[in-house]
Amino acid sequence: xxxxxxxxxxxxxxxxxxxxxxxxxxxxxxxxxxxxxxxxxxxxxxxxxxxxxxxxxxxxxxxxxxxxxxxxxxxxxxxxxxxxxxxxxxxxxxxxxxxxxxxxxxxxxxxxxxxxxxxxxxxxxxxxxxxxxxxxxxxxxxxxxxxxxxxxxxxxxxxxxxxxxxxxxxxxxxxxxxxxxxxxxxxxxxxxxxxxxxxxxxxxxxxxxxxxxxxxxxxxxxxxxx
Amino acid sequence: xxxxxxxxxxxxxxxxxxxxxxxxxxxxxxxxxxxxxxxxxxxxxxxxxxxxxxxxxxxxxxxxxxxxxxxxxxxxxxxxxxxxxxxxxxxxxxxxxxxxxxxxxxxxxxxxxxxxxxxxxxxxxxxxxxxxxxxxxxxxxxxxxxxxxxxxxxxxxxxxxxxxxxxxxxxxxxxxxxxxxxxxxxxxxxxxxxxxxxxxxxxxxxxxxxxxxxxxxxxxxxxxxx
DNA sequence: GTCTATAGGGGGATAGAC
DNA sequence: GTCTATCCCCCTATAGAC
Numbered sequence: 001x002x003x004x005x006x007x008x009x010x011x012x013x014x015x016x017x018x019x020x021x022x023x024x025x026x027x028x029x030x031x032x033x034x035x036x037x038x039x040x041x042x043x044x045x046x047x048x049x050x051x052x053x054x055x056x057x058x059x060x061x062x063x064x065x066x067x068x069x070x071x072x073x074x075x076x077x078x079x080x081x082x083x084x085x086x087x088x089x090x091x092x093x094x095x096x097x098x099x100x101x102x103x104x105x106x107x108x109x110x111x112x113x114x115x116x117x118x119x120x121x122x123x124x125x126x127x128x129x130x131x132x133x134x135x136x137x138x139x140x141x142x143x144x145x146x147x148x149x150x151x152x153x154x155x156x157x158x159x160x161x162x163x164x165x166x167x168x169x170x171x172x173x174x175x176x177x178x179x180x181x182x183x184x185x186x187x188x189x190x191x192x193x194x195x196x197x198x199x200x201x202x203x204x205x206x207x208x209x210x211x212x213x214x215x216x217x218x219x220x221x222x223x224x225x226x
Numbered sequence: 227x228x229x230x231x232x233x234x235x236x237x238x239x240x241x242x243x244x245x246x247x248x249x250x251x252x253x254x255x256x257x258x259x260x261x262x263x264x265x266x267x268x269x270x271x272x273x274x275x276x277x278x279x280x281x282x283x284x285x286x287x288x289x290x291x292x293x294x295x296x297x298x299x300x301x302x303x304x305x306x307x308x309x310x311x312x313x314x315x316x317x318x319x320x321x322x323x324x325x326x327x328x329x330x331x332x333x334x335x336x337x338x339x340x341x342x343x344x345x346x347x348x349x350x351x352x353x354x355x356x357x358x359x360x361x362x363x364x365x366x367x368x369x370x371x372x373x374x375x376x377x378x379x380x381x382x383x384x385x386x387x388x389x390x391x392x393x394x395x396x397x398x399x400x401x402x403x404x405x406x407x408x409x410x411x412x413x414x415x416x417x418x419x420x421x422x423x424x425x426x427x428x429x430x431x432x433x434x435x436x437x438x439x440x441x442x443x444x445x446x447x448x449x450x451x452x
Numbered sequence: 453g454t455c456t457a458t459a460g461g462g463g464g465a466t467a468g469a470c
Numbered sequence: 471g472t473c474t475a476t477c478c479c480c481c482t483a484t485a486g487a488c
Contacts, residue, residue, distance in 0.1 A: 014471080014472085027354070028354060029354065029355060030353055030354050030355055032258035033355060035462080035463065035464085036463085036464065036465090037462090037463080037464090045472085046471095046472060046473050046474085047464095047465095047473090047474095048465090048466080048471095048472075048473065048474085049471080049472070049473085050464095050465095051464085051465065051466075052471070052472080053471095056464080056465080057464065057465095116354055119352045119353075119354060120354075122352055123349065123352050123353075125406065126345045126348055126349050126352065126405060126406075127256055127345075127349075128253065128254060128255060128256050128342055128345060128346075129255060129256055129259060137409070137413075140413075141413070144413050160414075160417060161414060161417045161418050162429070164410055164413070164414035164417060164418050165410065165418055165426075165429045165433075166429075166433055168402070168403065168406075168407070168409075168410050169399045169402070169403070169429075169430065169433045169434075171402060172398040172399040172400070172401065172402025172403060173395045173398040173399060173402075174398070175398065175402055176394070176395070176397060176398025176399075176401055176402065177394065177395070177398060179352060180351065180352075180394075181394070183363070183394075184390055184391065184394050187363075187366075187367070187370050187390070188386075188387060188390035191386060191387045191390060192387050192390050192391055199443070200391075202443055203388070203391045203392075203395075203443065204395065206437075206440045206441065206442070206443065207391075207392055207395045207437035207438075207440055208395075208437065209440065210436040210437040210438070210439055210440025211432075211433035211434065211436040211437040212433075212436070213436055214432045214433055214435065214436025215432070216432075217425075217428060217429070217432065240453080240454085261480075261481065261482085262481080262482065262483090263480085263481080263482095271454085272453095272454060272455055272456085273455090273456095273482095273483095274454075274455065274456085274483090274484080275453080275454070275455085276482095276483095277482085277483065277484075278453070278454080279453095282482080282483080283481095283482070283483095
């Protein structure tokens with residue numbers, strides 16, 4: 001036997017410790033400022049362990065994001081499927097929208113420093129040299145397909161191009177709210193409470209559903225050619 | 227191309243050259259990867275000139291953003307005031323929304339690499355250690371005040387807190403579209419054309435106005451006698 | 453104001469012992 | 471799998487001559 005359970009435990013332990021420390025520091029300091037030295041120091045492991053487990057700093061960034069991204073997608077699909085099963089016909093636009101915008105808010109409220117982590121994740125999309133972006137976009141593909149299909153079914157009068165645009169706008173509302181929603185408290189003079197997850201979710205859903213239900217441009221299709 | 231209006235021609239020239247090169251490289255490479263060496267090399271000036279004119283790299287980042295931010299705000303105010311003058315009473319929600327979301331799209335279409343610059347600017351808001359963020363938020367203050375006031379006037383039935391939330395959602399739609407709108411072409415299978423500025427603006431306006439016109443949540447709502 | 457030269461301090465990555 | 475020690479890179483910032 002070359003493999004026994006204690007070795008596996010150690011490996012998982014070290015790996016997890018690195019991931020946890022990296023997640024915190026990437027979010028709190030930003031990827032470029034979070035040095036591998038600081039991460040391994042906080043994790044209580046050796047500097048070289050990062051390269052053993054993740055090959056490079058870039059690989060570590062990718063692993064940290066992937067770990068959060070997958071449960072998020074699964075949670076969205078779970079809610080979407082639940083709505084599909086319970087609905088007589090197709091789920092309503094409101095149900096679909098809620099299945100999309102709800103899970104991210106749940107996630108960032110569950111974790112400490114969730115807003116910071118959301119900014120870190122959004123930063124991975126924005127980074128002009130982000131190789132990690134490709135991975136995220138790849139994983140996003142299935143989510144886009146399934147949610148645009150569900151929205152098309154809920155809003156059959158909308159041309160497919162409009163569905164894509166409005167889906168994109170919904171992503172903007174969601175991303176901006178999980179990343180920078182905490183600012184609203186300040187510039188509303190304390191009138192708005194970003195920590196009220198239920199309330200914020202409901203407001204996002206109302207707004208986005210209102211947007212989806214807006215009349216579509218009469219003559220202006222975006223289709224190139226035809 | 228350059229403005230030669232004073233005796234300090236040389237100084238302005240050097241400063242402008244640095245700003246132009248920095249703007250391009252910050253957008254193309256990201257701030258951390260864009261070294262002062264690369265910037266001064268591209269600008270054809272000396273490395274030390276950056277510190278003479280901008281004190282530090284951080285100061286340069288601030289100057290680059292400020293230079294684009296101010297005309298953007300002024301353009302928004304100009305459109306808002308035009309709508310206020312031409313309207314019988316208060317401008318409609320649609321006019322106000324258009325005055326807010328239109329100028330950023332105009333800006334990024336005018337400049338080469340506009341999307342990349344938009345991502346750079348959004349990155350400044352997202353950066354957890356961004357000292358530049360304070361400056362941007364300060365400048366954003368006046369924009370927030372004037373546009374939320376105008377939206378309140380257009381939608382008097384909405385509680386002020388809802389106005390702030392929906393304004394925030396509108397910012398999300400706008401920011402996400404100028405930063406990542408080019409992705410829509412890909413994931414719509416070519417169905418959507420992000421370069422059609424008129425069309426994209428109209429779609430954003432329709433969506434956002436639809437969101438603003440959604441019924442407000444039961445609890446705090448003041449229904450307009452419907 | 454502009455330049456050269458250099459200080460001074462990180463950083464990511466790796467080889468090789470254990 | 472883990473650790474120590476180290477390589478070698480490139481960066482921002484500044485002092486001081488012109």
